[in-house]
Amino acid sequence: MSVKLEFNDETLLCKLNGEIDHHTTLPIRLDIDERIESCRPQTVVLDFSNVTFMDSSGIGLVMGRYKVLNELGGTLEVTGLSDNSYKVMRLAGLDRIANIKKGGSKNGNQ
Amino acid sequence: MVINEFKMTVDSRSVNESFTRATVSAFASQLDPTVEEINDIKTAVSEAVTNCIVHGYKNSVGRIYIGVKIHNDGMVIITIRDRGCGIADIKKAREPLFTTLGGDRAGLGFSVMESFMDKISVRSTINKGTTITLYKKISGRAK
Numbered sequence A: 001m002s003v004k005l006e007f008n009d010e011t012l013l014c015k016l017n018g019e020i021d022h023h024t025t026l027p028i029r030l031d032i033d034e035r036i037e038s039c040r041p042q043t044v045v046l047d048f049s050n051v052t053f054m055d056s057s058g059i060g061l062v063m064g065r066y067k068v069l070n071e072l073g074g075t076l077e078v079t080g081l082s083d084n085s086y087k088v089m090r091l092a093g094l095d096r097i098a099n100i101k102k103g104g105s106k107n108g109n110q
Numbered sequence B: 001m002v003i004n005e006f007k008m009t010v011d012s013r014s015v016n017e018s019f020t021r022a023t024v025s026a027f028a029s030q031l032d033p034t035v036e037e038i039n040d041i042k043t044a045v046s047e048a049v050t051n052c053i054v055h056g057y058k059n060s061v062g063r064i065y066i067g068v069k070i071h072n073d074g075m076v077i078i079t080i081r082d083r084g085c086g087i088a089d090i091k092k093a094r095e096p097l098f099t100t101l102g103g104d105r106a107g108l109g110f111s112v113m114e115s116f117m118d119k120i121s122v123r124s125t126i127n128k129g130t131t132i133t134l135y136k137k138i139s140g141r142a143k
Helices: A024-040 A056-072 A083-091 B016-031 B035-056 B109-116
Strands: A002-008 A011-022 A043-054 A075-081 A098-103 B004-012 B063-071 B075-082 B119-125 B129-137
Touching: A002 A024, A002 A098, A011 A056, A024 A043, A024 A056, A024 A098, A024 B016, A024 B035, A043 A056, A043 A083, A043 B035, A056 A083, A056 B109, A075 A083, A083 A098, A083 B016, A083 B035, A083 B109, B004 B119, B016 B035, B035 B063, B035 B075, B035 B109, B035 B129, B109 B119
Parallel strands: A011 A043, A043 A075, A075 A098
Antiparallel strands: A002 A011, B004 B063, B063 B075, B075 B129, B119 B129
């Protein structure tokens, strides 16, 4: 699991890669939060296009970033979800706190 | 009738979460499940094993006992057992969003297991441990 961070036009794009579980989320979360703290983006996009597996730790990852952004006044988008990841997110009602999309991401990845 | 069975024991180290779900789903793949069925099994096993690590054995490392039985009607029964602290109130633990840990734990482990499996059962005794049993009928093979 890894994350690539790109900051452009007040938007922080977080490209997640690999499997998301309890073991892999801690370092990613620290990376993203550090970058949010220093860039103060208006929008954070969590791009799941290259995520191959996700359990409820992924929900924690999204909810946690939502909380951070809520305090700083930014919005959260989640893109590129596979059918399985989308199923997990919907179960948690995350579609109520973030803009959640299946399939291709904002930057054209499929 | 059980037609195949598999058992393993792993240390409750978080690095074993991915190993365990991959191994159990590989064993279940002999039933020719759909991609969705395999993902459902992987996700539920990941939740159960994570519970043993972060709750059962909290600040220590113990053993997680995993058993998988495949029945001739396509039913897969997975048991995941720890000898950790046990669950004080199972009903409460199964409520969505309930968690005894803060941080980024969503409190949805049991909800995910329940919605991805056909049935789950939880048995637990304080200071003795917890056993989770996951039931999933694989439709790919209805003989």
